[in-house]
Amino acid sequence: MTSNLTALVENVITCPICLKHFDQPRMLPCSHTFCFQCIQQMVTDNHGVLECPKRDGTKIEGNNIGDLPLNETVRGLLQLFENPNSSVPLCDRCGTNEAEHWCDSDCKHCFCTKCWDTIHEVGQYQHHKKLSVKDKPLEVPRCGEHNDEDQTLKYWCELCSKEMCGNCQQFKHKDHKFVLVTEYVKSLGEKTENGLQGVQSCVNYRSDRVDKMLTEIEEESKDNQSKVTTAITSIRQVIDEQERILLESVRKTEKDERKIVEDYKRSLQGEQQNLIEQILKFVVVCHDKNPKKILDAKKPFEDYIKATDTKLLELKPLTRTKKELPGLDALKNMETEIRKIKLEALKYDNEKLRQLITNTTDKSTLNLSSS
Helix, strand or coil: CCHHHHHHHHHHHECCCCCCECCCEEECCCCCEEEHHHHHHHHHHCCCEEECCCCCCCEEEHHHHHHCCECHHHHHHHHHHHCCCCCCCECCCCCCCECCEEECCCCCCEECHHHHHHHCCCHHHHHCCEEEHHHCCCCCCECCCCHHHCCECCEEECCCCEEECHHHHHCCCCCCCEEEHHHHHHHHHHHHHHHHHHHHHHHHHHHHHHHHHHHHHHHHHHHHHHHHHHHHHHHHHHHHHHHHHHHHHHHHHHHHHHHHHHHHHHHHHHHHHHHHHHHHHHHHHHHHCCHHHHHHHHHHHHHHHHHHHHHHHHCCCCCCCCCCCCCHHHHHHHHHHHHHCCCCCCCCCCHHHHHHHHHCCCCCCCCCCCC
C-alpha cells in the first residue's frame, strides 16, 4: 500500500472527534460516523441530545443512540488496514486446518503441515518445492483460447482493451499496441488511487467550504439579530420616552384648562346664588302687595342689577383653542416603513464570481485573473 493510499485510508478510518482509529464505528442517519464512546460523550455534554457535530441538522435523543447501526464498511476497512495479513487460506486437501505451505511444483496447492507430510513423503513428491503460504505466487490467469498450450495472459491490448497471451499477441492482435499486464495493472492502480485521492480532496474542500458557510450563516444571523434588537430597542425607548412626555403634556394642559374653566364656573355659580337671593327678595316684596315696600326695594334692586351687569361684563365669556398632535400622523408613515424592513440578499451580487466559485471544485484559492 502506497503512502498516498495509506493517507487516504487513514482519513476514512479516523474518528473526527477523538482523532483515533474508530472504536465501534456507529453511523448516524446522515451517514456521518463516530466512535460509540465519542457519541456517548457528546450526548452527555449536550444535555441528553446528540447533534451531529458536522452541523447538518441531525438530532437524536440520547436514549436512542444504542440503536445506531455499526458502519460495517468502515469496520471492514479498519480490520483490513490494521491486520493486512490476517486472511490465511485453509488447506486445499483437508479443508479444515489453516494452510502453512505452498507446493510450487506440480501440485500448485496450499497444505497444512499434516497434509503436506502425508502427500510428499513418498516418490517424486518428495522433491516438490515447498514455500511458505505467505510466499505463494500470485495466480496468473490462463488464456481461454490457448489453455492447452499453457499460455498465460501476459499482455494488455490497448486497442481491444483486453488481456492476451503471447500467442494471441503474435497472431490475433498483431500490430496492436500492447503493454505487459503487470505494467498495465500497476498504472491502473496508480490511476485509480489518484482518482480516489481527487474525489477525497474534492469532498474535503467542499465540506470545509460548507462548514465555513455554516459559520458565516450563524455569525451573520447573530449580527443581524443584534442589529434588529439594537435598532428596535432604540426606537422603543424613544417612543416610550416621547409617550411619557406627550402624556404629561396632555394631562398638564387638561389640568390647567380645567382649573380656568372651573374657576370661571365658580364665579358664575356665585352670581347665580346672588341672583337667587335677589329673586327671593323680589318675590316676597311683590307677594306683600305693599307699594311702600316696593318703592323702598327699588334702589337696592337697581344697585344689584347695575353691579351685577358690570361684573358679568368684566367676566368675559371663556374661549379656548383646541389642541392636537399633528406629528402622530407621521407615525403611521413610520409604521409603514418599519413593516417594510425585511432580510434581503446583498444587491451587489456578482454572477460571474458566483459561477467561478461553483466551478472551483478542489481548490482553496480562486484564480481571478482575466482569461
